[in-house]
Amino acid sequence: MSEPTHLSLTMQHRQGTLAFDAAFELTRPWTVLFGPSGSGKTTVLRAIAGLMRPATGRIVLGFAPARVLFDRTEGIYMPAHRRGVRLAAQVATLFPNMTVQENIAYGVPPAAMEVVDETLQRFHLERLAETMPWKLSGGERQRTAVARAAASATTLGGSGLLLLDEPFAGLDLRLRDDLLRDLRSWLAETHTPVLSVTHDVGEAFQLGAEVIKFADGRVLQQGPVEAVLAEERERLLDQLSGGGVRKA
Amino acid sequence: MDFEALWLTLRLAAGTTAILLVAGLPLAWWIASGRGAGRAVVQALVALPLVLPPTVVGFYLLVMLGPLTAPGRLLIRLFGHSLAFSFSGLLVGSVIYSLPFAVQPLVAGFGSVDRGYTEAAAGLGASPWRTFRTVVMPLTRGSLLTSAVLAFTHTVGEFGVVLMLGGNIPGATQTLSISLYDQVQDFNYAAANRTALALVIISLAALIVIYSRRGSGLGRGELV
Numbered sequence A: 001m002s003e004p005t006h007l008s009l010t011m012q013h014r015q016g017t018l019a020f021d022a023a024f025e026l027t028r029p030w031t032v033l034f035g036p037s038g039s040g041k042t043t044v045l046r047a048i049a050g051l052m053r054p055a056t057g058r059i060v061l062g063f064a065p066a067r068v069l070f071d072r073t074e075g076i077y078m079p080a081h082r083r084g085v086r087l088a089a090q091v092a093t094l095f096p097n098m099t100v101q102e103n104i105a106y107g108v109p110p111a112a113m114e115v116v117d118e119t120l121q122r123f124h125l126e127r128l129a130e131t132m133p134w135k136l137s138g139g140e141r142q143r144t145a146v147a148r149a150a151a152s153a154t155t156l157g158g159s160g161l162l163l164l165d166e167p168f169a170g171l172d173l174r175l176r177d178d179l180l181r182d183l184r185s186w187l188a189e190t191h192t193p194v195l196s197v198t199h200d201v202g203e204a205f206q207l208g209a210e211v212i213k214f215a216d217g218r219v220l221q222q223g224p225v226e227a228v229l230a231e232e233r234e235r236l237l238d239q240l241s242g243g244g245v246r247k248a
Numbered sequence B: 001m002d003f004e005a006l007w008l009t010l011r012l013a014a015g016t017t018a019i020l021l022v023a024g025l026p027l028a029w030w031i032a033s034g035r036g037a038g039r040a041v042v043q044a045l046v047a048l049p050l051v052l053p054p055t056v057v058g059f060y061l062l063v064m065l066g067p068l069t070a071p072g073r074l075l076i077r078l079f080g081h082s083l084a085f086s087f088s089g090l091l092v093g094s095v096i097y098s099l100p101f102a103v104q105p106l107v108a109g110f111g112s113v114d115r116g117y118t119e120a121a122a123g124l125g126a127s128p129w130r131t132f133r134t135v136v137m138p139l140t141r142g143s144l145l146t147s148a149v150l151a152f153t154h155t156v157g158e159f160g161v162v163l164m165l166g167g168n169i170p171g172a173t174q175t176l177s178i179s180l181y182d183q184v185q186d187f188n189y190a191a192a193n194r195t196a197l198a199l200v201i202i203s204l205a206a207l208i209v210i211y212s213r214r215g216s217g218l219g220r221g222e223l224v
Helices: A041-049 A100-105 A114-122 A138-154 A173-189 A201-207 A230-240 A243-247 B003-032 B039-051 B054-065 B070-079 B087-111 B115-122 B128-139 B141-156 B160-166 B176-185 B189-213
Strands: A005-013 A016-024 A030-034 A056-061 A067-071 A085-088 A161-165 A194-198 A210-215 A218-224
Touching: A030 A041, A030 A201, A041 A085, A041 A161, A041 A194, A085 A138, A100 A114, A100 A138, A114 A138, A138 A161, A138 A173, A173 A201, A194 A201, A201 A230, B003 B039, B003 B087, B003 B141, B003 B176, B039 B087, B054 B070, B054 B087, B054 B160, B087 B141, B087 B160, B115 B128, B128 B141, B141 B189, B160 B176, B176 B189
Parallel strands: A030 A194, A030 A210, A085 A161, A161 A194
Antiparallel strands: A005 A016, A005 A056, A056 A067, A210 A218
């Protein structure tokens, strides 16, 4: 059994100092960082990915063996490409000089190239394999970006971590459901742990995930989605049934 | 037509361009990536030849390459003779004088690459070198070409620095622009006309290469 993944970091955020202290075991394959927009969720993912350096703190990925990605006191700062962490950013930034297939192959080691075809198939991107990114729709771009990060993460075995920043934002509901289902089953098959960010209650429930509730740069609660987001779920159901409108 | 001067000019321009591309790439990347306290100072030094009269650059290089300075004495010990009034000396002078023409298009090109691309590559496990090689360089091919062409044509058209540093030795330091000056001094306008026309053709061809590239790389996402 792996040790808990421990994240403890503080950094300057545009709304002030961001503090994040959470230790969690990846008991479920998918952990969700849930919180309102602007609460610093993206900043946390970027710090884990090594795209920004926290002012203080410690980031440990508790796989066997545990990897210290950052420790201010001990002066450890592991470069992004050595962390075994893959990130799909909120804005789907595909390499404009590469086709969809080349984009997906970018993070896949030469010895595991069969993953590329599998990814194209799983994400229904086969017919777009040779297409350049500028010819894609927003949804196709988003799908390719998530597929690219996921393909790379699955080649890391269970020791990697996939970070997804609002991966389904901007997609229509049906496409989102398809993509989410495919992605969840594939990552579960390959034992790839995921930490994703969302402010969507429905999405968190759909993932059936462990949830870290986050607001104003702090962890408020952590646990199974049914327990942590029960109140949000009730509020959402109330709004859907018209109660929210009546209260307003 | 002074073919000896033409050949020497082309050799000088090709050598200068090759050296500037090798040295200019890391320098431009360092400037564009915005790290390091001395960046503004280095940027100013790189751009200095743009604003200084060529004779000033030539004079200081002449002094620097001579036995009065430590670098000059070191070079004399390495080569066995002073680099002033030699082809090697011209090469050193051309590299310094054309430095901004090679570096500035590269800095602009690197600066135009969206940070999202380099972060996406890092987020997929690519090392900084791989990111530079596979993402940044392909996106800035147009800037690389502009840099090479400007360095080449600027060297072809050099006059002041070449005259100060190399003198006017046929076959050793006499370039086309100095040959043209000699021909005019001798009232040999027919020869001067041919030499001037050769310089115009080289420069025009180089500029056509740059402008014909503009927009052609967009299909592959190139930032021109």
